[in-house]
Amino acid sequence: AIWMTQSPSLLSASTGDRVTISCRMSQGISSYLAWYQQKPGKAPELLIYAASTLQSGVPSRFSGSGSGTDFTLTISCLQSEDFATYYCQQYYSFPYTFGQGTKLEIK
């Protein structure tokens, strides 16, 4: 199985800030990586797939980068609705795996 290390687990930031979340794989996965946002009591929503492709309808302040083993999610200018938990996921091979999650909270 491919192991993932997502960091940080908790991120405190203010509206307007630029933040980055990292995801590191135990082995290369090309660009088979997705990022999801989850708000309390709701299902996850796809933000980015193929490491850097923005899902339709997702604001352009979200961006993804990386390939191989190291990936990053960047939110360029935090809005109030962005405070949530974020997960990375590899879909390169089974078992598909998710990162441990990053809770983005208001500072």
Next chain:
Amino acid sequence: EVQLVESGGGLVQPGGSLRLSCAASGFTFSSYSMNWVRQAPGKGLEWVSYISSSSSTIYYADSVKGRFTISRDNAKNSLYLQMNSLRAEDTAVYYCARFGESAFDYWGQGTLVTVSS
């Protein structure tokens, strides 16, 4: 509009069984592979199982292999998860999720399974 609606969750005793369903609408169900993903209370996401569009390919997480069975009925636009020999650690919200062009592009609202005596 794509919709995925799970049902079948509830309270079950350890060792018991439960069958979850996911009703799909708004897209050609038979053209997409599907997944089950779960989330224990206060915890992260855990992928559970995958089934290809034609049911020819199936995968399970090690944690449920031999106890859970995924299936689908393309004529009924439905996905299923038969869960046997349930344990306390299976307590979670279970989501069905469509594997779109890439990654899990649509998710249901989830159904809660509680395993407790």
